[in-house]
Amino acid sequence: MAGDSSSRKRKVRGRKIRRDRERKEGRRAKKELARKASQAGDRNGDSPLADPEAVVPEPFVETDTVASLRDRITGWLDADQPVHLIGPTGCGKTALALSAAAERGRPVVWLNGDEAVDTAALVGEHAGGERYEEHDRYVSGVDKKTQIVRQRWVDNPLSVAVREGATLVYNEFSRSDPEAHNVLLSVLEEGVLERPGKRGDDRTLEVHPDFRVILTSNDVEYAGVHRQQDALLDRFVGVHVDFYDEETEREIVAAHVDLSDDDVATIVATTRKLRDELEMVVGTRAAITAAKGVAVFDGASENGTIDEQVLTDVFTDVLAPKIAGQGVDDVDALRSTIAETI
Structure with missing residues (x-):
């Protein structure tokens, strides 16, 4: 009988150790969840x-x-x-x-x-919830589960x-x-x-x-x-904030595109003339885009002079989206105005 009593005590103590370990693991999981939730905004890609x-x-x-x-x-x-x-x-x-x-x-x-x-x-705003389960096996053979949901605010x-x-x-x-x-x-x-x-x-x-x-x-x-x-x-x-002076616009365009100073000066001067002639906004961004076009088209510039037909085509392509949907006649009128200005 003494042997049986000792064996029973060992088994009871074994169950108590397991319960204590499970409780500790549950507390650690709970703390880890709270830590992750508090740092949710610091994760890579979440912080602006x-x-x-x-x-x-x-x-x-x-x-x-x-x-x-x-x-x-x-x-x-x-x-x-x-x-x-x-x-x-x-x-x-x-x-x-x-x-x-x-x-x-x-x-x-x-x-x-x-x-x-x-x-x-x-x-x-609230960005969904985080859910975890806590298990309580205090009574042998009984598994009590508690679900905890934490709303995460971002x-x-x-x-x-x-x-x-x-x-x-x-x-x-x-x-x-x-x-x-x-x-x-x-x-x-x-x-x-x-x-x-x-x-x-x-x-x-x-x-x-x-x-x-x-x-x-x-x-x-x-x-x-x-x-x-x-x-x-x-x-x-x-x-x-208005458009910058001509010198500043030339420096801005030159910083974005590898073109000669003469070509940059021509593009910026054309942009500024079109800004006065057209009933649309012709910004510095349009000058940069036009310069990129001149830089890639073969034969666009020779000896520091940009071909007028190429320049007309380039500026028409750059500015045409501003009148998209208005018809071919309007695009033709735009091209005509650009050609006359150049």
Whole structure:
């Protein structure tokens, strides 16, 4: 009997050791899940934070004109004023905004505006749940299972920028629905971001003192542009960005395409003439594209002179998408105007 009693005690003790081990493993799994959930926003590809050096456009031409305009933007940022860059498409607003953001030396958060942007796209939302099971085998032969589901909240660009003191570059700001921007009012006025849909004490975020905003928008007459609420616009400093002077445009084009100085000068001069003649925006981006075309077409340039027919064809191809769907006659009229200007 003594032997039987000893054997029974060993078996009972064995079950207790297994139960203790299982409980420890359950606690470790629970802690690991909590750690992973708390670091969800830091996983590769989930965080919108970028190093300032990584966002500088390449190439970026910095003439005295460009540097002066950028210093004006960073000056307003130093004064804790949100800056709204407004100007025609293709004039270099985005590159200028990124350069100014990088100049601060703070992390940069990028956001591109469009009709799909709503409050959740700005501040964050619940992104599914994480589920795990906890097993309790305290009673021999009985397996009690408990399922635990944890909702995972993912911060979107505005929340990340506010929390980390980053520079938010909001490109094409005026293409987003104005209702989505109501959340910006409390950020800029009260220094607090409310995250609708998030529960608990951290529903609101205190705005980091280094948080800044640079927005870019096309002029109001462009298609797809929304008029934003006056209460918000009153809190911005508006800096109008127009096309640069001819020397700066030549340097920008030359930085993007391997062409002779004479060819670059011809393309930029033609671009500027067409800008005056045509009832459409002919931006610096169009000059860069035209230069790329001249660079690849055989016989386009000889002895520093670009063939006029080739130049006409190139600019027609570059600008024709702006009148897409209007008919062949309109394309012919465009080609005729370009040929006459050249």
